[in-house]
Amino acid sequence: MDNKTILKQLKLQAALMELHDENSFKIRGYQNAVFNLDKIDIELGNLSLAELEKIDGVGKSIATNINEINQRGVSIALEEYLKNTPEGIVELLDMKGIGPKKIKVLWKELGIESGHELKEAANSGLVAKLKGFGEKTQQTIINALEFKEANAHKLHYAEAEKLAKIAIAEILEIAPDIKIEVTGALRRKMEVIEVIDLIVGTDDIEIIEDALDDAENFEQIIEESGPITWRGNYKALRIPIQLSFCEKEDFVKEQFLRTGSNLHLSLEVKDKDKLTLKDIVRQHDFASEKEIYAAAGLGEIVPEMREGTFEIEASKNGKLPELVEMKDLKGILHNHSTYSDGKHSLEQMAQHCKDLGYEYLGICDHSKSAFYANGLYENRVIQQHEEIDRLNEKLAPFKIFKGIESDILYDGQLDYTDDVLASFDFIVASVHSILNMNIEKATQRLLTAIENPYTTILGHPTGRLLLRREGYPIDHKMVIDHCAKHNVVIEINANPWRLDLDWRWVHYALEQGVKLAINPDAHEMDGYQHMYYGLLAGRKGGLTADMTFNALSAEEIGKYFAERKQKIAVNG
Secondary structure (H helix, E strand, C coil), X not given: CCHHHHHHHHXXXXXXXXXXXXXXXXXXXXXXXXXHHCCCCCCHHHCCHHHHHCCCCCCHHHHHHHHHHHHHCCCHHHHHHHHCCCHHHHHHCCCCCCCHHHHHHHHHHHCCCCHHHHHHHHHCCCHHHCCCCHHHXXXXXXXXXXXXXHCCCCEEHHHHHHHHHHHHHHHHHHCCCCEEEECHHHHCCCCEECCEEEEEECCCHHHHHHHHHHCCCEEECHHHCECCEEEEEECCCCEEEEEEEECHHHHHHHHHHHHCCHHHHHCEEECCCCEXXXXXXXXXXXXXXXXXXXXXXXCCCCHHHCCCCCHHHHHHCCCCCCECCHHHCCEEEEECCCCCCCCCCHHHHHHHHHHCCCCEEEEEEEXXXXXXXXXXXXXXXXXXXXXXXXXXXXXXXXEEEEEEEEEECCCCCECCCHHHHCCCXXXXXECCCCCCCCHHHHHHHHHHHHHCCCCCEECCCCCCECCCECCCCCCHHHHHHHHHHCCCEEEEECCCCCCECCHHHHHHXXXXXXXXXXXXXXXXXXXXXXXXXXXXXXXXXXXXXXXEHHHCCHHHHHHHHHHHHHHHHHHC
């Protein structure tokens, strides 16, 4: 059993223990164990009961549970809690904005046992009447339930991409003579995917359909399918999947038509004839998508940019950007270590970054306001800086830059004094708390942080967690304009759960001259892999290497940091 599954079960058990009024000390023990075990770089499933008990924070009870999860798939204790808890209540525990104690009140006092029942009760005003709730909590619950419903069965791009590759391999195994590729939103690399959309070139649709009927992992929904379209679910996960069939000779044309957004395909590309790409592709046969764009008098537009925003006009004018590529990225900024809530040590994070071929690492552990993430007080900042100095000597020419993810407080101030802020090479300023402000207050909060001369990078601007939590509302134009005025870089947080700054604002930021940093926000070494998803988000918005902050070399970015600090010192 992998660590992720084990920790998920322990976390659920802690929530259920709180729901059932277990001893608070015992609950806190489970919560602390989850926090500590998440940072351990060993496979818990490989450890004996005795070895588990030796881990700091893991007592006999927790060790026994882990051992049972490994042997049985689920611990006896969790099994018992689940038996005594309605399934719908368990699902509600995963909802943002409401904890186990409040869920217990809803369950016991209103008899609510499902999200549907909770929504009805909230919409009728019953929830607000409960002690400790009120109108604000009721609206938070309604918003969370609506958000959850709207995003049911959707996938992060990262997950959808992996599943699509597996699905394609399985289909090719049962039908090796076909041509098959991704299309639709998946090919455009949208951040959230509603369906795994595949285009299949074949001379015999019936054979493929018969093979899919016999395949274990494919479940057709007949009433939603048609003569040239197979719709259904993939695997027990019930992920929507769609296969669009065409003849092999029409594959290029059909994939093209099914890739671009409706707006991209419907915009006029030949003003004189008022022709759209949709019109042009239907006039002739084409051997490649490049030929289609050439027939329209356009340069080839990469799939991820085919959204109908600015790309057609840019192509008409010969101003299609040369998009940033992975090879352009010289360093990785905004990362965490065991100094705060990371899984790996500073040296491990640095060495792995070096091994991947990067020139530098920006370490940005949490600041002191993030007490829940073991944020750094001033004495530990000094300790970390001393270790960085030692490691820079050891790992040279590789460079570790001294950064911090400084919390933006309620009023927009950063949570260190100026003399502490001045000790860092750079500052990533981010919001992590009080996410329920209105757009005016939330925007002003960011503007104030941007005005701080020590703010180098604005981190994940909206704080969103895709498919789990909406970001707080901000006036993107005002924030971007302010970053341009104060020479502040904006982060594209590359974590597939965030991808924030949203790609829809990348082009505007570039137009204002604002550089963007692709940051993985890595809390472990494997987190560096997320750079890929941040790169895709940037490319969707037209990001180029020259406008990518961490495309600068170690020498260039070091000079930038030094000159910025010197300017602050001079201006006082």
